[in-house]
Amino acid sequence: MRSFTYERATDARGAVAAVSRPGAKFISGGTNLLDLMKLEVERPSHLVDISRLPLTDIEELPDGGLRIGAQATNSDTAADARVRTHYPVLTQALVAGASGQLRNKASVGGNLLQRTRCPYFYDTAAGCNKRDPGSGCSAIGGFNRIHAILGVSDACIATHPSDMAVAMTVLEAQVELLDADGSARRVAVTDFHRLPGDTPHIETVLRPGEMITGVVLPPPPPGRQIYRKVRDRASYEFALVSVAVIVATDRGTISSARAAFGGVAHKPWRSVEAEAALTGHPAAMATYRAAAEAAMRDAVGRGHNDFKIELARRTLCRTLAQAAQATEAG
Amino acid sequence: MIGQALDRVDGPAKVAGQATYAYEHWDDGQPLYGFVVGATIGTGRITRIDTARAERSPGVHMVMTHHDTPAQGAPDLSIPFEYWRAFPVLSRADVRHYGEPVALVVAATFEQARAAAPLVDIEYAGEAGSYDFAACRHQAYAPDSLIYGMIPTDTAVGDFDAGFDTAPVRIDERYTTPYEFSQPMEPHACLVEPHGEDLIVHVSSQIVDAARASIASTLQIDPERIHIVTPYVGGGFGSKLRIHHETILAAFAARALNRPVKVALTRQQIFHLTGVRPTSSQRVRLGAERDGRLVAIAHEVTMHTNRHEEYIEPTATTTRSLYAAPHRLTRHRLVPLDLPRGEDVRAPGEAPGLLAVESAMDELAYALEMDPVELRIRNEPELDPERGVPFSDRHLVECLRDGARRFGWESRPAQAASLREGRWMVGYGMAAAIRGHLQAPTKVAVRLQADGTAVVRSDMTDIGTGTYTILTQVAADGLGLPPDRVRVELGRSEFPVSMGSGGSWGATNSCTALHRACEALREKLLATASNDARSALHGLDPAGAAFVDGGVRIGGASETLSEIVARNHPDGVEAEGETLAMTDDPNYQDYALHSYGAHFAEVGVDADTAEIRLRRMLGVFSVGRVLNAKTARSQLIGGMIWGVGAALEEEGAVDPRSGAFVNRDLAQYLVPVHADISEVDAVVLDGFDDKANVLGAKGVGELGICGAGAAVANAVFNATGVRVRDFPITLEKVLPGLPPMDD
Numbered sequence A: 001m002r003s004f005t006y007e008r009a010t011d012a013r014g015a016v017a018a019v020s021r022p023g024a025k026f027i028s029g030g031t032n033l034l035d036l037m038k039l040e041v042e043r044p045s046h047l048v049d050i051s052r053l054p055l056t057d058i059e060e061l062p063d064g065g066l067r068i069g070a071q072a073t074n075s076d077t078a079a080d081a082r083v084r085t086h087y088p089v090l091t092q093a094l095v096a097g098a099s100g101q102l103r104n105k106a107s108v109g110g111n112l113l114q115r116t117r118c119p120y121f122y123d124t125a126a127g128c129n130k131r132d133p134g135s136g137c138s139a140i141g142g143f144n145r146i147h148a149i150l151g152v153s154d155a156c157i158a159t160h161p162s163d164m165a166v167a168m169t170v171l172e173a174q175v176e177l178l179d180a181d182g183s184a185r186r187v188a189v190t191d192f193h194r195l196p197g198d199t200p201h202i203e204t205v206l207r208p209g210e211m212i213t214g215v216v217l218p219p220p221p222p223g224r225q226i227y228r229k230v231r232d233r234a235s236y237e238f239a240l241v242s243v244a245v246i247v248a249t250d251r252g253t254i255s256s257a258r259a260a261f262g263g264v265a266h267k268p269w270r271s272v273e274a275e276a277a278l279t280g281h282p283a284a285m286a287t288y289r290a291a292a293e294a295a296m297r298d299a300v301g302r303g304h305n306d307f308k309i310e311l312a313r314r315t316l317c318r319t320l321a322q323a324a325q326a327t328e329a330g
Numbered sequence B: 001m002i003g004q005a006l007d008r009v010d011g012p013a014k015v016a017g018q019a020t021y022a023y024e025h026w027d028d029g030q031p032l033y034g035f036v037v038g039a040t041i042g043t044g045r046i047t048r049i050d051t052a053r054a055e056r057s058p059g060v061h062m063v064m065t066h067h068d069t070p071a072q073g074a075p076d077l078s079i080p081f082e083y084w085r086a087f088p089v090l091s092r093a094d095v096r097h098y099g100e101p102v103a104l105v106v107a108a109t110f111e112q113a114r115a116a117a118p119l120v121d122i123e124y125a126g127e128a129g130s131y132d133f134a135a136c137r138h139q140a141y142a143p144d145s146l147i148y149g150m151i152p153t154d155t156a157v158g159d160f161d162a163g164f165d166t167a168p169v170r171i172d173e174r175y176t177t178p179y180e181f182s183q184p185m186e187p188h189a190c191l192v193e194p195h196g197e198d199l200i201v202h203v204s205s206q207i208v209d210a211a212r213a214s215i216a217s218t219l220q221i222d223p224e225r226i227h228i229v230t231p232y233v234g235g236g237f238g239s240k241l242r243i244h245h246e247t248i249l250a251a252f253a254a255r256a257l258n259r260p261v262k263v264a265l266t267r268q269q270i271f272h273l274t275g276v277r278p279t280s281s282q283r284v285r286l287g288a289e290r291d292g293r294l295v296a297i298a299h300e301v302t303m304h305t306n307r308h309e310e311y312i313e314p315t316a317t318t319t320r321s322l323y324a325a326p327h328r329l330t331r332h333r334l335v336p337l338d339l340p341r342g343e344d345v346r347a348p349g350e351a352p353g354l355l356a357v358e359s360a361m362d363e364l365a366y367a368l369e370m371d372p373v374e375l376r377i378r379n380e381p382e383l384d385p386e387r388g389v390p391f392s393d394r395h396l397v398e399c400l401r402d403g404a405r406r407f408g409w410e411s412r413p414a415q416a417a418s419l420r421e422g423r424w425m426v427g428y429g430m431a432a433a434i435r436g437h438l439q440a441p442t443k444v445a446v447r448l449q450a451d452g453t454a455v456v457r458s459d460m461t462d463i464g465t466g467t468y469t470i471l472t473q474v475a476a477d478g479l480g481l482p483p484d485r486v487r488v489e490l491g492r493s494e495f496p497v498s499m500g501s502g503g504s505w506g507a508t509n510s511c512t513a514l515h516r517a518c519e520a521l522r523e524k525l526l527a528t529a530s531n532d533a534r535s536a537l538h539g540l541d542p543a544g545a546a547f548v549d550g551g552v553r554i555g556g557a558s559e560t561l562s563e564i565v566a567r568n569h570p571d572g573v574e575a576e577g578e579t580l581a582m583t584d585d586p587n588y589q590d591y592a593l594h595s596y597g598a599h600f601a602e603v604g605v606d607a608d609t610a611e612i613r614l615r616r617m618l619g620v621f622s623v624g625r626v627l628n629a630k631t632a633r634s635q636l637i638g639g640m641i642w643g644v645g646a647a648l649e650e651e652g653a654v655d656p657r658s659g660a661f662v663n664r665d666l667a668q669y670l671v672p673v674h675a676d677i678s679e680v681d682a683v684v685l686d687g688f689d690d691k692a693n694v695l696g697a698k699g700v701g702e703l704g705i706c707g708a709g710a711a712v713a714n715a716v717f718n719a720t721g722v723r724v725r726d727f728p729i730t731l732e733k734v735l736p737g738l739p740p741m742d743d
């Protein structure tokens, strides 16, 4: 670990001002950043601790939506009665992530910005375009079982590991940002993370020094929400593939559908192709299969991760079937 | 007292943080901290190594490379157990596996040492190494050496080929097992304190005597000058049977700087630097009559070894004693690769071997349409099928029957893929367990003090298994003392020499020796008392003496132990007891000694995603007499969970270009977490093996793993009809065999 200086921010404006100095980074729960610093994957020279900023509230908005402060912990967010009632997909995604201890520390802002679990990214002796632009991608031709099948480039095939962000994607959440000059903006969560292209080290549209202050959930759409995470062990493990869906049916026909995948791409992967294949079609396995085919049409495996394509199809089909059944039932 | 579920006597100290582990010692003032720099190539040579930048880094005292190490002893291959051999480090410019130490940075703080480590400038001339086991399998060779210097690699009885060819029902399958790691919670760590010519070595080690011998012969100094201290060890699982780089490097640095030096490996480094269970490809052939009786059994194992340091895992050895069959064959072959050295990992041999053989037996049961429990019972041998000697105390059939009854095996779906609960495909599986019971020379001393308390001493270790507790029980039993008047002191090279913890022999080696020590001490005390005119026992016949409640009673007369000792031995009185080597114990010639068990597992497999979840598991074991019901059960359950991991999760992935283990931390190298383990129980049958030792007890520590993974694997087949022979059974291997999605 490199030596660094540290300061604790007392207000949001002060925090963004403090982080504008070169080499500075925010730290929230530290559950991802500290691990990466110990391995010298991240090498900030200055840390601005924003974990005590008064950004922990979860508040109802006049339009019926919900605003979650960036410093709300993953545990508190998952346990919030309004989240559990109106946005159950988010609670399900959060509690499927990490472990109880980590969720107690991890913040909503930090979760969105957590970095990939690609093992070569963690290994400073291995080439990795995300860590050291231009050094190559060791995962291609290496051990790539957990890697992406959609939206990849020859520069990087890493996935974004967040469960929470996948749920937020089908909820069409907006990320609230505060810039160093004090200006605020909102970005749709689907636009927040980027595909790797030639610049896998640039992972989001965040500008240098910009801070996440919160996430806004619009009023919940109609339909049944489900998050389904497939993993190698029952807990404390990232998704091989995950699926978030919101499905409404009307007399046996899907009236509206949203679907997103985790564990398959460099960002939470909303599948408009799947959604198009569902809306207006009968709530039946044939429809789900067609949606799964549409969702995976452009998927490519790299060897070890080939299985993810069929796994994603099957997981989507079953999750859709469960959601549709539940809406029909009541 | 013996056998009772006494709570761990060291438990309160551990919970309160008062049990001091190797890296936590601080008795010689501020130490320096070493950080190991590992090679970033798998094969090749260091062409240039420049330490100047690292040496200028804040706090750095020294950077050691292969240019700076003193002369070192070479491993003496005639020593049967390699843990006693020298372990030279930083001794050459060539690199023999990824991560091999190429430098040690020593600094005032751990952080400074780690920060300077990447500043050591190294240039390599890399070479193309062999890292792909499957691709190199054709290079397999038959090793010259015996396994552990005593077990032949190949055995044959009858005419296997003829027997197999004529058998009406045949199984011929190949099973593969991955690289696996011990990964104890306490990393490999040590603190070396120089005292003149002497070195005090606080090191996390399973065998004190081996640590001392290995350090002494590497450093080429008198073993008497090395003082090992290892009272508490946070797990070893084989990886601390011998000392590794960290200890030798710390010793060199401590001597060079004349300061205490600490070195601990990081979790990532442990994957490359403390041994690995070899990957294996095992061909199992079973030939049977239609009634299930085996006529031929062959278990041929091919495994990797480091090209320069041979290690043979005894994977096929228990197959030699497991089932009856007139025609038999076992073999071990090695494939030289440029990967880290193979070493013993918990249940070396049985863990991978029984995965294969007990899967094959399950395949045979399906081929015969026979209950797999019944198939095993039909193949129960009367004598050891290779050696022709009787078994000392074999209760495999009882374990099978009792386990089947307790588990509710009769409700097993006889047809694979026939039981469904909602989205779950449910299956039952079982497997047998067998493990050789071993014995090794061990000495333990017991001393009675004038205050009537006893002190037990041995260089034996407690690696978290419960040694302190069972020795307390044996001493309390042997001297008629309440357990709180016994103090056990372990893990110092000044104490009588044991063979430490390993091979599941520690408990019985040390308890047997202690039992004998108590016997000798009782005789001394009785002789003293009956010759002492001041004693109430004077002149009485010691034959009728009873040691109870801290006193001695002969007929109506009695006296407390403290009175006898205080009067005659104010400084205390001591006796020593001993356990013999197997080679000196005729029972090992005349009998086959093993412990046994039977595992039963129920799994659910998600019909859509092939996720496999254990639903419940039961093991029934026969281990002779149990020394402590609680610690034995913990060992067995822990072993069973280890088996679940071996069946479903554990696998070291090798990068095909560098030979590095890619998933080298515990977030990526998966072992079961609590949520994976719902209902697990271990039952031990009452027993007493009088051929094993005077206590009738046999090894427990590794038995729980043996066969456990196969029971889970067989349950996966029963649930899905998909037979996966490539371990671990991860979901992508089952997925293609699942039924299509339905509504």
Ligand SMILES: Cc1cc2nc3c(=O)[nH]c(=O)nc-3n(C[C@H](O)[C@H](O)[C@H](O)COP(=O)(O)OP(=O)(O)OC[C@H]3O[C@@H](n4cnc5c(N)ncnc54)[C@H](O)[C@@H]3O)c2cc1C
Binding pocket: A025, A026, A027, A028, A029, A030, A031, A032, A033, A034, A050, A070, A074, A096, A097, A098, A099, A102, A105, A106, A107, A108, A109, A110, A111, A112, A113, A114, A161, A162, A163, A164, A210, A211, A212, A213, A236, A237, A238, A239, B667
């Ligand atoms: C063993 C393990 C298992 C895990 N399993 C899962 C899992 O199954 N599913 C899952 O989704 N996650 C999992 N995680 C990841 C976990 O969710 C993240 O580590 C956590 O959410 C990060 O939050 P944090 O507050 O600790 O972020 P930090 O580590 O503090 O920060 C992470 C990054 O975000 C930046 N940052 C933090 N807050 C802000 C802000 N408000 N504005 C701008 N930048 C900011 C930091 O500068 C840093 O770059 C796991 C983590 C571990 C260690």
Ligand code: SF4
Binding pocket: A116, A118, A119, A120, A121, A127, A128, A129, A130, A131, A136, A137, A138, A139, A140, A155, A156, A157, A158, A200
């Ligand atoms: S996949 Fe991306 S993160 Fe992984 S090695 Fe390649 S470039 Fe680096």
